[in-house]
Structures are given as C-alpha cells and as structure tokens.
Amino acid sequence: MSTDDVDIAEEISADAFHALDLRLRGAGDPDPVRRPDGSAWIARTRRLVATDGPGCWVAEADGAVVGIATSIRREQVWCLVTFAVRPGLQGSGIGARLLAAAERHGAGCPRAMLSASADPLAARRYHAAGFALHPHLRLEGPVDRSALPVVTGLRAGTEADREWLDDLDRHHRGGPHGPDHDALAADGDLVVAADRSGYAYASPHRLVVLAAREEATARMLLWECLARAEGSFLASHVTAVNAWAVDVGLAARLVLSTRGYLGLRGMAPPAPYLHDGALL
CATH class of the missing domain: 3.40.630.90 (Aminopeptidase)
Structure with missing residues (x-):
C-alpha cells in the first residue's frame, strides 16, 4: 500500500463493513449507517503506511484496488489493524492472499492480536490462521x-x-x-x-x-x-x-x-x- 492508495482503501473498508452490518442486522435493529466521515481512518492509515509499510497491502484486479490489509509490528506482537475485500468479491481468494502478505510483517513475533467483527466467514479464516477467538462483550x-x-x-x-x-x-x-x-x-x-x-x-x-x-x-x-x-x-x-x-x-x-x-x-x-x- 502507498499513500496514494489510502483514499480508495477507506472507501473499500467503509463499503465492506457497511455491507456486513446490513447482512448481520437483526430483526428490529435500526438501519446501519455507512461510515459518514473517513478522515480519521485516512489519517490513521497514512501513519501506518509511514511506520509499517511492509505490513500494509492492497490487492488489485484489472488495475483496480479490490482489497486491503494493514498491520503493525510492535516489538514482540504483530497486530492486524484493518482487513477488507470489496463487497461481492469475498470468497475468491483475495482475502487469503492479503492476510498472508500482511502476516509476513510479523514473521518471528511470538504474539499476535486482531479485533474481529461478527462475520462468521472472517471468524473461520482467523481460526484457521491459528487465532483463538475470545467473544467481545459490549x-x-x-x-x-x-x-x-x-x-x-x-x-x-x-x-x-x-x-x-x-x-x-x-x-x-x-x-x-x-x-x-x-x-x-x-x-x-x-x-x-x-x-x-x-x-x-x-x-x-x-x-x-x-x-x-x-x-x-x-x-x-x-x-x-x-x-x-x-x-x-x-x-x-x-x-x-x-x-x-x-x-x-x-x-x-x-x-x-x-x-x-x-x-x-x-x-x-x-x-x-x-x-x-x-x-x-
């Protein structure tokens, strides 16, 4: 990922998580709202590209960005920050390649952390990657x-x-x-x-x-x-x-x-x- 990719990365992230919220919405829940302002997300991701460039990746298809992964390495721990694939393209292998690329940034780290959504497909992927999943209470x-x-x-x-x-x-x-x-x-x-x-x-x-x-x-x-x-x-x-x-x-x-x-x-x-x- 380069700084030139960050704006489109924010768009993909916002679209993907909004689509997930729509899919997981329960009966009687209010309509999910797409991220209204991506400026904070963009500012944070620009910092990550500067501090952890080898951990930040995009996937392209036909010259267009279709998926993103950002991660950080802090001494003994590697953390996955954001991971998203453009809606409609999940299940095509894009996510697996992105996650593998980002994880190389944490090679040799004895510890790893990520915060996962309620997406059952993502939970299956993280479990297969060796992560123990501990439910979030809100x-x-x-x-x-x-x-x-x-x-x-x-x-x-x-x-x-x-x-x-x-x-x-x-x-x-x-x-x-x-x-x-x-x-x-x-x-x-x-x-x-x-x-x-x-x-x-x-x-x-x-x-x-x-x-x-x-x-x-x-x-x-x-x-x-x-x-x-x-x-x-x-x-x-x-x-x-x-x-x-x-x-x-x-x-x-x-x-x-x-x-x-x-x-x-x-x-x-x-x-x-x-x-x-x-x-x-």
Whole structure:
C-alpha cells in the first residue's frame, strides 16, 4: 500500500463493513449507517503506511484496488489493524492472499492480536490462521450519573507519560503502542493514574483503550471515563477475563451485549486491559 492508495482503501473498508452490518442486522435493529466521515481512518492509515509499510497491502484486479490489509509490528506482537475485500468479491481468494502478505510483517513475533467483527466467514479464516477467538462483550448506553462514585488519584495525561504507558503495554501485549499514541490521542483524551499504575484514552462517547496493573485502578479509570461521558457511551471490547468492567458498566446502567471477537495467538487475553478496536 502507498499513500496514494489510502483514499480508495477507506472507501473499500467503509463499503465492506457497511455491507456486513446490513447482512448481520437483526430483526428490529435500526438501519446501519455507512461510515459518514473517513478522515480519521485516512489519517490513521497514512501513519501506518509511514511506520509499517511492509505490513500494509492492497490487492488489485484489472488495475483496480479490490482489497486491503494493514498491520503493525510492535516489538514482540504483530497486530492486524484493518482487513477488507470489496463487497461481492469475498470468497475468491483475495482475502487469503492479503492476510498472508500482511502476516509476513510479523514473521518471528511470538504474539499476535486482531479485533474481529461478527462475520462468521472472517471468524473461520482467523481460526484457521491459528487465532483463538475470545467473544467481545459490549457495554453501551447513557450513564446513570447517580451511580458515579467519587474517584481520586487520577490526572490528565501528557506526552511525557508515554514511556511508562509503553512499559505497561509491554506487560500486557508484549509490545508498546509507541508511534500509535498519536492516533489514540486523536480518538480520545488521556487520563492516567497519578502513581503510574494505569491509563485510559476515551472520548465523551466511547472508550478507546484502557490498561492497568491492578483491577482497582482499572475500575477507577473506567468510572472516570463514564463520568466524562456525554449522551450514550460505548465500551465495545470487553473480554471475559475483564469481568471487572462488566461490574462497572452494569452499575452505571449500561446495556450488556456481545459482538465480535478478540483474536489472539501465542498469548492469553490481557487483563486488566480493554483494547482498541484497530490498534489493539
């Protein structure tokens, strides 16, 4: 993938995931909305092409881009960021070749992570590639502000905190977020524990990523993110080993559901850790 491919890559990604949402829509669910603004996706992918060019690929047919895969390598962990084939062309072998090309970027990495949609075809492909699939729990809805506890020991994070944030990421994932902090910061504000025992990126509407050394710190960070929420709030990547997050979410009167999977190879589900959907 080159930077010249990124705009069409965004179009394919948006079309593919919208088509999947339409296919998996349940009875009574609202009509899915195609990604309305791809600017953040484009900015993130341009960064990935710059930092991890060998992990970012496109597939072409008759001179047109028909599929994309982006991935990153961070020390001991390889992460698949985005993987999509133009609607109508799935099942033709394009996806298998794209995934194989992207995985070469992680050659020798003992760990691998990906965040998978609820697409059963994708789940089968990832399972065949050696990934154990751990269901995502989702917590979503308006926060019951009467349930919010008093939280202390936290402060706003800065770029000066990134070194110890990366050490915490190494503990959980085997690799830091490193150059991905800029993308995470674009998605949400950084709040950290004053004793450097945990951090979270969150916007007023969703949790981006949360990591801590102990559950008590993780709970405080999630409560703080909920306290800053405006309207409906979403924490969409909660694995079963992070039951503490379910406790907090249900106490705040969020709605619990399931959707998609965390795919892991060579590692157990990290905890206390709630991953980002793209940068993990």
